[in-house]
Each structure stands twice: as C-alpha cells, then as structure tokens.
Amino acid sequence: MNTDNTNTSDVRKDRIVTNSLGNPINEPFATQRVGQHGPLLLQDSNLIDLLAHFNRENIPQRLPHAHGSGAFGYFEVTDDITDVCGSAMFNKIGKKTRCLIRFSTVGGDKGSADTARDPRGFSTKFYTEEGNLDWVYNNTPVFFIRDPSKFPHFIHTQRRNPETNTPDANMFWDFLTTPENQVAIHQVMILFSDRGTPASYRHMNGYSGHTYKWSNKNGDWKYVQVHIITDQGIKNLTIEEAIKKAGEDADFCQKDLFNSIAKGKFPSWTVYIQTMTQDEAKSLPFSVFDLTKVWPHKQFPLRRVGRIVLNENPKNYFAQIEEAAFAPSNTVPYQEPSADPVLQARLFAYADAQRYRLGPNYHQIPVNCPYASKMFNPAIRDGPMNVNGNFGNEPNYLNTSKDYSFIQQQKPIQQHQEVWNGPAIPYHWATSEGDIDFVQARELYTKVLSKQPGAQERLAHNIGIHIAPAADTIQQRVINMFAKVDKNLANGIRKECEAKKRDSSKF
Known part of the structure; x- marks a missing residue:
C-alpha cells in the first residue's frame, strides 16, 4: 500500500499551482474586483473554488472516539495457532501483515485533551489477503453496558449537558448509579483507577472485550477473546499529572506516539488469545456473552499469537487517520462475531457511522481500500464519490452469462455451531439482584x-x-x-x- 498520498496520479509533479480542476493560477492572493478597491466579482472562480472548498473541508467527527492518533506498522505471527483459527494471516510463523492502529479517547470532542480520564479506543485494521480485518477494541477488558439500547443514553451522559453545554457530574453518575445499570461497576472501577489516565498510547494494552468465534479449517470452533499487551510496560498518570499535562499540552499523547516512531523507537505489543469451548461456557457463573465480565486467566490462560509493531507515521493525518474507517463487521474467514448483544449491535452501528461520516463509498478511500485482496461485487457501485472506475461495463447484477466464484461455499462453518431456539422477546439484561455483577469489581x-x-x-x-x-x-x-x-x-x-x-x- 502506498501511504504517501502526496504522490497520487492526479497531483502535478511540476508543482505548478492550479485550482481544483487543474487550471493554472496566475497570482494566489489576487482577487478580481471593480477597480483597485472596489467590490469583488462573482466571476472570480478561483476565489470561489478556494472558499467553497474551505467551507466543506471538515467532515462529521466520530461520535464517540472523535479525538485520536494513529500509525502504520505490521503484525507478525510468532506462534502457530492454526488449530484455533484458519485465517490466512495466521498460516505461517514469521508471516507479516500490514496494519494501521488508531488510538482514541471515547467521550471527548476532537479538540479535547489526550490525558482525559476516559477509556481509550484501540482499533487495528489489518490489510490481509482475505480482505480487511478490523479489531475495534478498547484499552479495558470490560465495558459499561451489556444492553446495546443503552449505548446512546450512556454516551450522552458522559458528554455535555444540553442546557449548560458543559460536562455534568449529575448526568454522569445518575446513569451509572441507577440500580439496573450498576453492572457498569467493574468498568467504573477501572476507569477511576490509575489505568483511567494512561501515560501514553504506547504504555497501554488493548482488549477485544467482546467474545468472538474462531474456527480452524476443519470447522472446529472456540470462543475467543484477544489481548494486545504493551511491550513498553504499563505506565499511568495520576489525576493531578493528567490535569497538568492537559493544560500544558493537550496533544501530549499524539506527540509522544509520533516522535517515538520518528526517532526509530518503534512501539510494539504482543498479541495473545484466550479460548473457551461451548461446554466450558455453559459452566461459567456468568454468560460468555457478557461484556462486563473478564475470563479468569487461571481457567483460560493466555496463549501467544504474535506481535504488532508500529514503525511508520502517517504522511497526512486527515487522509490516513481521520478518514480511516473501522467496524467490527469488517472481518475475514474463520473469525466471526459471537451472540454478544453489544457486539451484534456494533456490527451495524459502526459501518453505518462510516457511511454517514465519509459516504457510501468510504471503502474506496485509499486508507480503507482492501488493497491486499482487492474487491469485486458488481452490485456495489455508483453513489457519491465513486472513484475506482465503477466496474466499467460489468453488468450491475449477477449476470447468468458471466462466471463468478464463491469460495466461501466450501467453508460451511456455521451450521454445526450454536443453535438458537426461542420466541422473539424483549429482554432487558439489567444488573442482577444477586452479587454476581459485583464479584469481579470486588476482586x-x-x-x-x-x-x-x-x-x-x-x-x-x-x-x-x-x-x-x-x-x-x-x-x-x-x-x-x-x-x-x-x-x-x-x-x-x-x-x-x-x-x-x-x-x-x-x-
């Protein structure tokens, strides 16, 4: 992948300045007007071109995870896990797959401070030969909710009061202390511990949180959680240090990540997995689909998979980080979502957010292109900002006179897995009346x-x-x-x- 977006085919190599349609500009700061000091003329198309684009150069910020940083690197397989997962990215020790990681805070606006007390997003895009894979994770192994319908309500309480337009401690704690929402207690404990204010993105871990299902090529499957453990060691700030950093340098973590890579001090993380069988899941004291619980390491030990190294800063932040689009629905063969209800909701919500934020053809933006596998689907075409040739004269449906291949037909890995039976019911997974939702927080x-x-x-x-x-x-x-x-x-x-x-x- 060419990540230097200054060398694309539509950029002039001779550096002659033009307007957006390629017409040369004679004088960049001159404006057409009536006489030397008279009013401007509407016919000054170069000025209109410049101002009209300036008015539109911002795109909707993410909601949440608006404020973030990122870098490119690679994932390298260090251990054989083909007995667990048949994905091509794991098929050989030493194999490297290019990746992009975006770190972020959750609740803050785009211009907020890096050191705010907040969970951190830890999203990784792998450019694999089987398509783009997104691991859309956080730096905490659990989350605040397990009912996805509560997510907009929760995020609203963590942001600004609609009347005062300021953060509101009453809103923040009213939601979390409501008895039915106290399942958040484990995540709240982590948030207000030292780990609530990481010293830098390089010194924090990433966790899938959610349970996934991975299968090997024989169709054997297991529940999986992923841990991405920093090789730099965990470092945190006290609340006083974090506040001081925020006042002195709100972009402290952005600079730390960029400067470390620029100096050749490439940060790295070791990737581990936990695995669980369906029978083991049945004997748990909590649901395997409960995002507010961790899997005990003694019962489900970490198994090493590989390492991630970030060794390349973006050349252009907007094109390569701000326009990067992550969604847990972007997956590859043998890695599937589980029935975790929050994960199921995210499968829709994240991709839909990118279509709103970037447009229906966001997958054609270079940083999001599946360049390692390429894409072919003649029914996915047209729409605003279609720039990849739009499949030329290819029929826009599956034409009976054309040949198409469907390799996934050879991989029926769902039929023998979970079997669900029951009526369609409204279920509110509120905090239990017993003690189970406080056990891990107490530990x-x-x-x-x-x-x-x-x-x-x-x-x-x-x-x-x-x-x-x-x-x-x-x-x-x-x-x-x-x-x-x-x-x-x-x-x-x-x-x-x-x-x-x-x-x-x-x-």
Missing part, C-alpha cells in the same frame, strides 16, 4: 489494587473529587454503590468528596 479492589501501593487510596480520591460537584443525593448513590464493592472504598470516597467540597468552599 479488582481486594486482590489487584491492594498489591499496588497507594492504588486503593488513589481510586477513592479520583472518585471522590469527581462526584464533589454533583448533588448530595447523587453523591450518596455513588457511595452506596461502591459500598457493595467494599465498605472501606465507600468510606474513602466519602472522605475525599467532603475534603474536595471544603476546599471548593474557600473560593
């Missing part, structure tokens, strides 16, 4: 954070100062929710909140 607090000096105290501090601007009733709901995790945590949050309110009252 994170008592078994993981307890081993990291000061981590429990920082968690209470981060939550306490965040809820301080909220109404007293919301503060109490937050404290009550975290008391279900640990009484000491709830008490610590209360003390930090009261201390923050005392400090604020002095001004």
Whole structure:
C-alpha cells in the first residue's frame, strides 16, 4: 500500500499551482474586483473554488472516539495457532501483515485533551489477503453496558449537558448509579483507577472485550477473546499529572506516539488469545456473552499469537487517520462475531457511522481500500464519490452469462455451531439482584489494587473529587454503590468528596 498520498496520479509533479480542476493560477492572493478597491466579482472562480472548498473541508467527527492518533506498522505471527483459527494471516510463523492502529479517547470532542480520564479506543485494521480485518477494541477488558439500547443514553451522559453545554457530574453518575445499570461497576472501577489516565498510547494494552468465534479449517470452533499487551510496560498518570499535562499540552499523547516512531523507537505489543469451548461456557457463573465480565486467566490462560509493531507515521493525518474507517463487521474467514448483544449491535452501528461520516463509498478511500485482496461485487457501485472506475461495463447484477466464484461455499462453518431456539422477546439484561455483577469489581479492589501501593487510596480520591460537584443525593448513590464493592472504598470516597467540597468552599 502506498501511504504517501502526496504522490497520487492526479497531483502535478511540476508543482505548478492550479485550482481544483487543474487550471493554472496566475497570482494566489489576487482577487478580481471593480477597480483597485472596489467590490469583488462573482466571476472570480478561483476565489470561489478556494472558499467553497474551505467551507466543506471538515467532515462529521466520530461520535464517540472523535479525538485520536494513529500509525502504520505490521503484525507478525510468532506462534502457530492454526488449530484455533484458519485465517490466512495466521498460516505461517514469521508471516507479516500490514496494519494501521488508531488510538482514541471515547467521550471527548476532537479538540479535547489526550490525558482525559476516559477509556481509550484501540482499533487495528489489518490489510490481509482475505480482505480487511478490523479489531475495534478498547484499552479495558470490560465495558459499561451489556444492553446495546443503552449505548446512546450512556454516551450522552458522559458528554455535555444540553442546557449548560458543559460536562455534568449529575448526568454522569445518575446513569451509572441507577440500580439496573450498576453492572457498569467493574468498568467504573477501572476507569477511576490509575489505568483511567494512561501515560501514553504506547504504555497501554488493548482488549477485544467482546467474545468472538474462531474456527480452524476443519470447522472446529472456540470462543475467543484477544489481548494486545504493551511491550513498553504499563505506565499511568495520576489525576493531578493528567490535569497538568492537559493544560500544558493537550496533544501530549499524539506527540509522544509520533516522535517515538520518528526517532526509530518503534512501539510494539504482543498479541495473545484466550479460548473457551461451548461446554466450558455453559459452566461459567456468568454468560460468555457478557461484556462486563473478564475470563479468569487461571481457567483460560493466555496463549501467544504474535506481535504488532508500529514503525511508520502517517504522511497526512486527515487522509490516513481521520478518514480511516473501522467496524467490527469488517472481518475475514474463520473469525466471526459471537451472540454478544453489544457486539451484534456494533456490527451495524459502526459501518453505518462510516457511511454517514465519509459516504457510501468510504471503502474506496485509499486508507480503507482492501488493497491486499482487492474487491469485486458488481452490485456495489455508483453513489457519491465513486472513484475506482465503477466496474466499467460489468453488468450491475449477477449476470447468468458471466462466471463468478464463491469460495466461501466450501467453508460451511456455521451450521454445526450454536443453535438458537426461542420466541422473539424483549429482554432487558439489567444488573442482577444477586452479587454476581459485583464479584469481579470486588476482586479488582481486594486482590489487584491492594498489591499496588497507594492504588486503593488513589481510586477513592479520583472518585471522590469527581462526584464533589454533583448533588448530595447523587453523591450518596455513588457511595452506596461502591459500598457493595467494599465498605472501606465507600468510606474513602466519602472522605475525599467532603475534603474536595471544603476546599471548593474557600473560593
């Protein structure tokens, strides 16, 4: 793939400046007018061309994940996993596949700070010989919801109040502390721990979160989760450090990633998978399709697959990162989605967002083209900004006089897998009345954070100062929710909140 978009076929090599239709411009800053100081003339087509394009040069920002950075690199197979997955990208140790990674914050606008307390997106596009594969992941192994219909509501509460146009602690915590939504507790614990503010994109992990289904070429299949572990080690910022960075250099992580690659210090990650059989899934104390749960490593150990190296900065941010389009529906043979309801919803929502943001032919934009496999489907044609020749005189349907090949017919890997039976029902997967949805959050607090000096105290501090601007009733709901995790945590949050309110009252 040629990622240097300055050398495309429609760019003049002699560097003579023209308007957008190739007509040479005599003087770039002169404008046609009546006399030396008279009004402008509408016939000045070069000025109109320049201003009209300027008015349209922005595209809708992503919602969410508007603010992000990215780079190109490669994935290299280090271990044989062909017994788990038959995808061509894994078929030989040492095989390399070109890739693009975009890191992002979730809730912030495009101009927001890199160091905000927020989950981080970790999306990877692999240009494989079987088509483009997108792993659209986060830097946390779980998420806030498992009912996809709650996603727009949740994201709205994490953004700006429609009246004040400012972030609102009442909105933020009202949603999360509603009893039916407290399934978010595990992700909230991670968000307000040290990992809620990574020191850089290079020093954080990526996780599929969702459960996928991978099959080998014999048709044997397993549930799979993917872990992308940083080789640079985990590094985080305290809330005070993150706020200071945001004020001094809002693009700190963007510069860190770009400068590291420019200096030849290429960041890398080791890719692992966890696998689970259908029978093992049946014995879990939670659903294998529950995005708010992690798979215990002792029961489902990590198995190494390969490594990702980022070694090439984009030549043009807009063309190669802003226009990059990721969707979990972009997959390849032997890697399939599971019945995870949030993942199922994302299969539609992400690709649809790209059609809105970039247009129906977004797959023709160079950074999104399946250049390693090429594309052929004569029914997918026309539409705005079709620039790939539009299949010429090829019939725009499957013509009986033409020959077509369908290799997937030889790979019937769905029939013997999950079999679903039941009526169509409306199901709200709310937080359970029992303890199961708080178990892993409690283990994170008592078994993981307890081993990291000061981590429990920082968690209470981060939550306490965040809820301080909220109404007293919301503060109490937050404290009550975290008391279900640990009484000491709830008490610590209360003390930090009261201390923050005392400090604020002095001004």
